[in-house]
Amino acid sequence: MMIPVRCFTCGTVIGEHWDEFKQRARDGNEDPGEVLDDLGIKRHCCRRMMVSHRDLVDVVAPYQ
Known part of the structure; x- marks a missing residue:
């Protein structure tokens, strides 16, 4: 599913950082x-x- 917009614990907005994190950390080598x-x-x-x-x-x- 999509990344939650806010942290479940503290409520800080984190969804706006997902694309950059995914690009740099998961797809890149950082x-x-x-x-x-x-x-x-x-x-x-x-x-x-x-x-x-x-x-x-x-x-x-596929299951939708």
């Missing part, structure tokens, strides 16, 4: 921790949401 630092995501709850998110849109789409 360290995810450094990318999150550059994006200004400091809280561990927000970092958890970014690192552990799995984009399942392509997996679920």
Whole structure:
């Protein structure tokens, strides 16, 4: 599914950073921790949401 707009724990807006994080950390060769630092995501709850998110849109789409 899509990344949540806000962190479930603290409510900080994190959805706006997803595309850049995905491009730099997952598709590129940068360290995810450094990318999150550059994006200004400091809280561990927000970092958890970014690192552990799995984009399942392509997996679920055939069943709709």
